[in-house]
Amino acid sequence: MFDIKAIRENPDEFDRLWAKRGLEAQSKNILDQDKLIRKAMQVVQEAEAARNKASKQIGAAMGKGDKEEAERLKAEVAGAKNVIAAMGAQVESEKAVLAEKLASLPNLPFHEVPDGDGEEDNEEVSKWGEPKTFEFKPKGHDELGAALGQMDFETAAKMSGSRFVVLRGALSRMDRALAALMLDMQTEEGFEETSPPFLVWPRALHGTGQLPKFAEDLYKAGEDHYLIPTAEVSLTNTVRETILDEDTLPLRMTAHTPCFRSEAGAAGRDTKGMIRQHQFNKVELVTICKPENSEAEHKNMLRCAEAVLQKLNLPYRVVELCTGDLGFGARKTYDIEVWLPSQDTYREISSISNCGDFQARRMNARYKHGPKDNRFVHTLNGSGLAVGRTLVAVLENYQNEDGTITVPEALVPYMGGLEVIG
Numbered sequence: 001m002f003d004i005k006a007i008r009e010n011p012d013e014f015d016r017l018w019a020k021r022g023l024e025a026q027s028k029n030i031l032d033q034d035k036l037i038r039k040a041m042q043v044v045q046e047a048e049a050a051r052n053k054a055s056k057q058i059g060a061a062m063g064k065g066d067k068e069e070a071e072r073l074k075a076e077v078a079g080a081k082n083v084i085a086a087m088g089a090q091v092e093s094e095k096a097v098l099a100e101k102l103a104s105l106p107n108l109p110f111h112e113v114p115d116g117d118g119e120e121d122n123e124e125v126s127k128w129g130e131p132k133t134f135e136f137k138p139k140g141h142d143e144l145g146a147a148l149g150q151m152d153f154e155t156a157a158k159m160s161g162s163r164f165v166v167l168r169g170a171l172s173r174m175d176r177a178l179a180a181l182m183l184d185m186q187t188e189e190g191f192e193e194t195s196p197p198f199l200v201w202p203r204a205l206h207g208t209g210q211l212p213k214f215a216e217d218l219y220k221a222g223e224d225h226y227l228i229p230t231a232e233v234s235l236t237n238t239v240r241e242t243i244l245d246e247d248t249l250p251l252r253m254t255a256h257t258p259c260f261r262s263e264a265g266a267a268g269r270d271t272k273g274m275i276r277q278h279q280f281n282k283v284e285l286v287t288i289c290k291p292e293n294s295e296a297e298h299k300n301m302l303r304c305a306e307a308v309l310q311k312l313n314l315p316y317r318v319v320e321l322c323t324g325d326l327g328f329g330a331r332k333t334y335d336i337e338v339w340l341p342s343q344d345t346y347r348e349i350s351s352i353s354n355c356g357d358f359q360a361r362r363m364n365a366r367y368k369h370g371p372k373d374n375r376f377v378h379t380l381n382g383s384g385l386a387v388g389r390t391l392v393a394v395l396e397n398y399q400n401e402d403g404t405i406t407v408p409e410a411l412v413p414y415m416g417g418l419e420v421i422g
Contacts, residue, residue: 129316241364261278293378338389
C-alpha cells in the first residue's frame, strides 16, 4: 500500500520506479480518483455545515413564532441530509476503488536495485564453495531417494495427486534434522523461535501482499481461512494494528512450518521431484525494525541464511534480483542459489527481501518514534532455509557411486550418530 500524500507530492518518481517493474504510468489515474474523493468530501463538509447552521436557526425561528421560516429551514436540513447521505456513499465507493487500485500495485524498488526484465538480468554478488567433481555421473535426488526406498512420489500421488511426496526412514529423519539444525542456528543468532498459526484470515494475506494479487496460488480452507503459503504471513502479522515501543526493535523471529502453494503460476516447471511442491517445510526468518536499520538487517538475514549452507558445506551463490524479477512486496531481494550436481547449475534455496514500509502500511504496524509521532516499521523476510530443497541439495552433493548418501558432519548428531544412509 502507498501513501497517497507521497504520490501527490512526487507522482513522476512513483511512475519512474513503477516503470522499472514494467508498469505503465499509474499516478494520473490514482490522482484523478483522489481528486474525485476530495471533491465529494468537500461537498459533504459543505452540506454538513449548512445542515448545522439551519438546525440552529430552526429554534430561533420557532421562538419568534415564524412557522414559515422554521418549515423552510427544516426543508433545508432535510435536503442537506440527503446530500450528505448520497455524497457520503459516493466517497466510500470511490475510496474502495482507490484502495483496491493501490493494493494491486507492486512495491517500489530501491534506487540501487539493478534494472532488468527478468531472472537473466539478475546480478551475481558472491559465490561460496567449489562444486564437487564426481568420478561418476551424479544422479538426481528423486532417483536417489527412490532407490533407497525412502522417497515415494507414487504413494503420495494416490492420496494427494502430483507435487507431493512421502518421506520414510532416514530421509524423513534428515528432513527433521535439517529443520532442527536451522532453528538452532537461527535462534543462536537472536531470532526468537515461534510457532504461529498455519491458517489465517484473508486480511493477514492482504497485509503481507499475497492478496489480492496471488489469490490463485493460495489454498482456501473453509469459508474464512487460508493455509499459509509461507510463515512470513503469520510472523509478520504478529505486529499488525500495533504501535510498538521503539526500544523493542528490532524484532527477529523464526519458525519451522509447512507451507502450501497451488503453484498455479508454475505449471509445467519442476514437475518431478521435490523442487516445487504443493506442500513443503521451511524455516522462515522475519525481522521488524526501524527504517534506518532495515538495510543492515537485510544483510544480517542474508548472512544467517548463508551460514546454514556453509555449515553443511554446500556450494552456493548469491544473486541480487533485478527490478523485473522482484517479488510483489519487495523493494530489494537477494536470492541464494545452491549447487545441484544433477542439473549442473545453481537453484534457488532462499529468497531474502526488504519490503520497506509496504507491508507495514497494509497492516497498520507502527512504532513510537516520539511524542505523537508514530511511524511505520520496516519488514523483512526470507528463508533460513527451505527444508525440502536443502534435503535435495544434501542428497545430490553427498551421494556416493553405490547410491548411498554420506550424512554431512553437521547433521550426524541430529541423526543419532548415523553417518551413511543406504
